[in-house]
Amino acid sequence: MTDPLTRWREHAEDAVLLDGFHALKHALRFGAEVPVAVTTDRQAALALAEELAGDVRDTLDALLAQVPGETYASLVPRPHPTGVAALAVRPSREANLRRLAHTPRTAPVVVLDHPRNLGNAGAVIRLAAGFGATGVVTTGTLDPWHPTVVRGGAGLHFATAVERLGVEELPPGPVFALDPEGDDIRGVKLPDDAVLAFGSERSGLSAQLRARADHLLRLPMRPQVSSYNLATSVAMTLYHWSATGGAPAVS
Numbered sequence: 001m002t003d004p005l006t007r008w009r010e011h012a013e014d015a016v017l018l019d020g021f022h023a024l025k026h027a028l029r030f031g032a033e034v035p036v037a038v039t040t041d042r043q044a045a046l047a048l049a050e051e052l053a054g055d056v057r058d059t060l061d062a063l064l065a066q067v068p069g070e071t072y073a074s075l076v077p078r079p080h081p082t083g084v085a086a087l088a089v090r091p092s093r094e095a096n097l098r099r100l101a102h103t104p105r106t107a108p109v110v111v112l113d114h115p116r117n118l119g120n121a122g123a124v125i126r127l128a129a130g131f132g133a134t135g136v137v138t139t140g141t142l143d144p145w146h147p148t149v150v151r152g153g154a155g156l157h158f159a160t161a162v163e164r165l166g167v168e169e170l171p172p173g174p175v176f177a178l179d180p181e182g183d184d185i186r187g188v189k190l191p192d193d194a195v196l197a198f199g200s201e202r203s204g205l206s207a208q209l210r211a212r213a214d215h216l217l218r219l220p221m222r223p224q225v226s227s228y229n230l231a232t233s234v235a236m237t238l239y240h241w242s243a244t245g246g247a248p249a250v251s
């Protein structure tokens with residue numbers, strides 16, 4: 001078998017960086033192909049696995065190669081406190097598009113329309129994974145597979161389908177766009193095949209997305225508060241979907 005550094009260099013160009021123990025744990029749980037994983041302390045990483053991730057402990061044991069601290073620091077932009085990093089193969093766009101378009105859909109797709117903040121996008125992917133949403137689609141220039149988004153998503157990109165698409169390419173299903181001027185969400189049951197769309201942090205929903213929306217919904221908010229944060233809006237909306245009968249796969 002080739003040494004971990006050679007394998008890292010072979011895959012670094014196209015692969016997704018999994019930064020830290022938890023990102024690697026989640027990616028493995030949800031079926032990511034991980035060609036290389038390194039750690040500064042194998043014993044500590046495996047002890048963490050015993051404690052928190054018995055289901056992937058043996059996989060980690062076979063995968064993790066110990067490297068010196070300087071080598072690890074040269075591979076990752078911001079060393080993680082757990083001293084673990086890995087590269088995963090990005091799922092193909094075709095596979096993700098198939099998942100997003102599959103009908104009948106049993107859980108909504110979340111659309112972030114021209115998001116700006118990489119941390120918000122990561123937080124939304126983590127929410128989508130937790131609620132068992134079908135996927136997260138972004139429009140605009142932000143790359144939803146950017147390393148900072150993957151870090152924010154704690155490796156949970158592999159638990160859902162994440163792609164960037166044009167508004168004209170959105171998956172089928174009724175579009176419920178979230179906007180403070182819409183109808184009160186509390187009076188609406190969101191269907192499992194809903195496409196739930198959220199506007200950008202700076203300017204809200206684009207004209208193109210508004211034109212595609214079938215319903216405009218608002219989250220309850222006291223007067224004089226202009227809006228909620230993007231990721232918290234997604235959290236409330238997915239929670240509303242689950243609390244009104246959705247989320248068959250979530251306990």
Ligand SMILES: C[S@@+](CC[C@H](N)C(=O)[O-])C[C@H]1O[C@@H](n2cnc3c(N)ncnc32)[C@H](O)[C@@H]1O
Binds near residue numbers: 177
């Ligand atoms: C930070 S807000 C956008 C604020 C932006 N300045 C605007 O003019 O809309 C980001 C997105 O979160 C959602 N959002 C925030 N507060 C909401 C509310 N009270 N009701 C429905 N959606 C909300 C909307 O989709 C909004 O476009």
